[in-house]
Amino acid sequence: MxxxxxxxxxxxxxxKITERTGEKVSTNALAEEFSIKAASVTDMVQRLGEKSLVHYEKYKGVSLLEAGxxxxxxxxxxxxxxxxFLVEKLNFSWDEVHEVAEQLEHIRSPKLTSELDAFLNYPKYDPHGDPIPDKEGRIQARIKLNLSKVQKGRIAEVIGVEESEDDFLRFLSRIGVQLGTKLEVLDxxxxxxxxxxxxxDEREVTLSEKVATNLWVTLEQ
Amino acid sequence: MxxxxxxxxxxxxxxKITERTGEKVSTNALAEEFSIKAASVTDMVQRLGEKSLVHYEKYKGVSLLEAGxxxxxxxxxxxxxxxxFLVEKLNFSWDEVHEVAEQLEHIRSPKLTSELDAFLNYPKYDPHGDPIPDKEGRIQARIKLNLSKVQKGRIAEVIGVEESEDDFLRFLSRIGVQLGTKLEVLDxxxxxxxxxxxxxDEREVTLSEKVATNLWVTLEQ
DNA sequence: ATCGTAATTTAGTCGCACCTAAAAATAATA
DNA sequence: TATTATTTTTAGGTGCGACTAAATTACGAT
Incomplete structure (x- = not known):
């Protein structure tokens, strides 16, 4: 279709909203998301319902069906x-990519997607550390948390940043932190x-709260 | 805008049509191009006229203004x-690219375009041998003609193919012809x-009319 | 349990990009 | 030149995806 x-x-x-809240999604939540009016959302979810992409009941919110x-x-x-692609090949920084990717994701061409995947060497995670679903939609989940939440003694691997101002990225490179870097929380x-x-396993560095909350990591084991 | x-x-x-015919473009020609009705074209060219992208006079056709x-x-x-990009990096063949490029060309991001240009090493011509306008829209023209039109004695450089069926491409690679290959017309x-x-300057090969008309070349000097 | 507020839906409108049918202008031909 | 044929435009209509205003439903507090 x-x-x-x-x-x-x-x-x-x-x-996205279902993932975050676990609940059926309200018209208002979608209206909020797109900065449009709830009435417009009602229209659309009714159409999506007719196409069997979502389950929709008046006043009860909407959820995705399998097709959706x-x-x-x-x-x-x-x-x-x-x-x-944008980050690795075209020198985009982590926070410049979203807007362009929003456009590119709508390009229709199965060959384009699979060849791009191969060209990038079948990456499992995006530059923000989020998993990339495979052809069949399977997602390699891993727990993603803030460095600021990691307990003393644990070893964490850097998988992304929240916001990537130039200045912050320069700071990271100065202290030798990049994607894949292992950080042991000493204190x-x-x-x-x-x-x-x-x-x-080398340098010891003290990171401010701001830095720590800007770093997404995953735990070893 | x-x-x-x-x-x-x-x-x-x-x-495109202006380039081909040199004339003002008729509503019918555009309707033909998109397989839609002329009445719909009238609508649109009027709107484009109001935006000062085209010059449009009732019953007299349409032409581009500078902005357009x-x-x-x-x-x-x-x-x-x-x-x-599709041909060199993603293994598309020359005749698979058009449809996808039709979609990709509408992506809005100046950075994307300029970085892609750099990533591809500032190519001057596309896989069909057509010139790529630079940032300012300047076009490096070169005369593109069928190998079948080249006079005896002239040296031609292969710059593209008309249709690229797999079989034809295999034939070309077998006789050692690729983009950039120099062909001297002996007879x-x-x-x-x-x-x-x-x-x-090596092998001598006889090419059928079909092959010759499928090869786009440009002349030396 | 009821009342008031918040959330949601309905009804009607608008611009875009197409349509059909009919009218008008232009071009071709006798 | 007059008539016919073709091209183009106008007028009015449709679905999409937004809107506003008003009606309806659901929910939280008393």
Whole structure:
């Protein structure tokens, strides 16, 4: 079935909000997401319901049916593959990619997607550390958390940043932190939120709370 | 000014048809191009006229104004850059690229275009041998003609193919012909349209009329 | 359990990009 | 030149995806 860009965006948003809240998605939540009016959302979700992409009951919110879920996963796959491409091949920084990837994800061409995947060497995660669904929509989940939440003694691997201002990225490169870097949390100071870490079993560095909350990591084991 | 994909497509088509015919473009010609009705075209060219992208007079056809021409050239630039990308990096063959490039050319991101250009090493021509406009829309013209039209004694450089069936591409690679190959026309047989060429100052090969008309070349000097 | 507020839907409108049918202008031909 | 044929435009209509205003439903507090 051929979907419009708008329809695709609704489906992706429903997926995203469901993932976050676990609940059926309200018209208001979608209206909020797109900065449009709830009445417009009602229109659209009714149409998506007729196409059997979502389950919709008046006043009770909307959830994805299987067909819709598969559409959402393909979109996320394309979005994240393009993000990898933009960062690795075209010198985009982590926070410049989103807007362009929003456009690129709607390009229709199975060959384009699979060849891009191969060209990028079948990446498993995007530059923000989020997993890239495979052709069948399967997602390699891993727990993604803030460095500021990691307990003393644990070893964490850097998988992304929250916001990537130039200045912050320069700071990271100066202390030798990049994607894949292992950080052992040696100590945490609750009173100012700072953390002492050992970078790649070598240097010891103290990171401010701001830095720590900007770093996405995953735990070893 | 933000243009819709449709508006962009009209502008590109007007540019293309003007280039081919040299005349003002008729509503019918555009209707033909998009397989839609002339009445719909009238609607659109009126809107484009109000936006000062085209010059339009009732019953007299339409032509691009400067603003429109610049839009057209940027679209052609993006289209051809993407074609190079698809062929060189993603293993698309020369005749698979058009449809996807039609979609990709509408992506809005100046950074994407300029970085892609750099990533591809500032190509001057696309896989069909057509020139890629630079950032300012300037086009490096070169005369593109069929190998079947080249006079005896002249040296021609292969710059593209018309249709690229797998079988034809395999044949080319077998006789050592690829983009950039120099062909000296040793002889031409008018009665069956075949041509005898010397490939890269080495092998001598006879090409059928069908092969010769499928090869786009440019002349030395 | 009821009442008031917040959330949601319905009804009607608008621009875009197409359509059909009919009218008008232009071009071709006798 | 007059008539016919073709091209183009106008007028009015449709679905999409947004809107506003008004009606309806659901929910939280008393």
């Amino acid at each position: 051929e979907l419009s860009t708008s329809e695709e965006n609704y489906i992706k948003a429903i997926f 879920e598969s559409v959402a996963k393909q979109l996320i796959r394309k979005h994240r593959l393009w993000e990898v 945490r100071f609750e009173y100012d939120g700072s953390v002492v870490v050992q970078v790649d | 933000e243009l819709s994909t449709s508006e962009e497509n009209y502008i590109k088509a007007i540019f 021409e610049s839009v057209a050239k940027q679209l052609i630039r993006k289209h051809r850059l993407w074609e190079v 031409r047989f008018e009665y069956d349209g075949s041509v005898v060429v010397q490939v890269d």
